[in-house]
Amino acid sequence: MTSRLAPGFIGLALVLALATGSSAQAPPDAGADGPRAALTRALGEQRIAAARAGRLETAAAQASAAADRTARQTAALAARIQQSEAGLAAGEARIALLEARRRALRGWLAARQAPLVRLTAALQLMARRPLALSVLRPGSLRDTVHLRAVLETMLPAVQRQTAGLRGELLRARLIEGAVRGAQRAMRREQGTLAERRSTLAGLAARQRLASRAARGDANREADRALAIAEEARDLTALIATFEQAGALRRRLAALPGPILRPARPGAAQVREVASEAPRAVGLDYILPVAGAIVAGFGEASSSGGLRSQGITLATRPGAQVVAPAAGRIGFAGRYEGYGRIAIIEHDGGWTTLVTGLSAVTPAVGDRVVQGSPLGVAGPRAPRITIELRKDGAPIDVLAAVRGR
Numbered sequence: 001m002t003s004r005l006a007p008g009f010i011g012l013a014l015v016l017a018l019a020t021g022s023s024a025q026a027p028p029d030a031g032a033d034g035p036r037a038a039l040t041r042a043l044g045e046q047r048i049a050a051a052r053a054g055r056l057e058t059a060a061a062q063a064s065a066a067a068d069r070t071a072r073q074t075a076a077l078a079a080r081i082q083q084s085e086a087g088l089a090a091g092e093a094r095i096a097l098l099e100a101r102r103r104a105l106r107g108w109l110a111a112r113q114a115p116l117v118r119l120t121a122a123l124q125l126m127a128r129r130p131l132a133l134s135v136l137r138p139g140s141l142r143d144t145v146h147l148r149a150v151l152e153t154m155l156p157a158v159q160r161q162t163a164g165l166r167g168e169l170l171r172a173r174l175i176e177g178a179v180r181g182a183q184r185a186m187r188r189e190q191g192t193l194a195e196r197r198s199t200l201a202g203l204a205a206r207q208r209l210a211s212r213a214a215r216g217d218a219n220r221e222a223d224r225a226l227a228i229a230e231e232a233r234d235l236t237a238l239i240a241t242f243e244q245a246g247a248l249r250r251r252l253a254a255l256p257g258p259i260l261r262p263a264r265p266g267a268a269q270v271r272e273v274a275s276e277a278p279r280a281v282g283l284d285y286i287l288p289v290a291g292a293i294v295a296g297f298g299e300a301s302s303s304g305g306l307r308s309q310g311i312t313l314a315t316r317p318g319a320q321v322v323a324p325a326a327g328r329i330g331f332a333g334r335y336e337g338y339g340r341i342a343i344i345e346h347d348g349g350w351t352t353l354v355t356g357l358s359a360v361t362p363a364v365g366d367r368v369v370q371g372s373p374l375g376v377a378g379p380r381a382p383r384i385t386i387e388l389r390k391d392g393a394p395i396d397v398l399a400a401v402r403g404r
Helices: 007-021 033-062 066-127 131-136 140-214 218-231 235-254 397-402
Strands: 292-295 310-314 320-322 327-334 340-345 350-360 373-377 383-390 393-395
Touching: 033 066, 066 140, 066 320, 066 373, 218 235, 218 327, 235 327, 235 340, 235 350, 235 383, 310 397, 327 350, 340 373, 383 397, 393 397
Parallel strands: none
Antiparallel strands: 292 310, 310 383, 320 373, 327 340, 340 350, 350 373, 350 383, 383 393
16 A cells, blocks of 8 residues: 555655654653752751751740840851852852753744644645545545555644643743742842841851950950961861860869968868869861862872861852851961961860861850851862861761761
């Protein structure tokens, strides 16, 4: 039967077979694994920051001392800033995910639309053929009957194919709308972030002025810390110096107070003070900034040098960095090769080092609560390194966070 068909009809049958043979399955989300993982991570960071901000705001409302209330208010604002930063990261990941889906859908539609375009062109070509010419041609009637039978058989498949394409075109329009909605949400989040940063800057400035007015020796202590930094051979020696100073302060604080002279010195008795065995004190610890880990604890450097004694995070430009645990600022300032750094002395012999800051908020000697603003990351491809030590021994930061 096929041998009697006119060449034009044979070409049309081939186009029909090509059009209906295409799969109507939905296009894959090509290249979406990275954005999807980033979206999951950002949403998790957003929830953690929001929960911490809520706890700090509650603690601030319940605090009776003005200084304690202000410290927790600033920490809560810093947590809200990190929440907004995580929201921006989630928005960027969501847009990247939608863009990946849009690119995959465009390629899928282009592949499926091509046979239908050729089919439409063939039908238009036949529609332009004069009816009289088709009647006068030998075998035209039989070919027409065969063509009608083919069309009646293939038409449902073509309709299903075009219906699938219409559905995917609608999906493409929905993706376009979702992209625009995500962009609007990001602009709102950026406005919220700018407002929170401005509020935090004003509150931190007032807190810093009040703290320095209450401590007349602040400048002397800061100068002494800078002198120690200049004398230190390297960063490890600098940390060891501040750890020794912190241990000395703890021992002095543990000494009993002065004993008043008795009214009758002859009746004085010698009293032995029982020494208390040292106890291991746990540490409530959080990561000071959100980001992807680019160097883990114990990893060798790319140059083959010493192994890392902390972790390094790739963060957003200008990301808010907070104190990972309560403590005292032992050093805050620039250190050659590491940008601005901060050393926090925690209770129980714990010490935290944070490097890669572009600005440091607290001053030397300031007491910080967990979540207090510590500084901000740099403006271009920032890397924040966190090192944790217990009595001078390096501790895996992630193990301390997971062990909470």
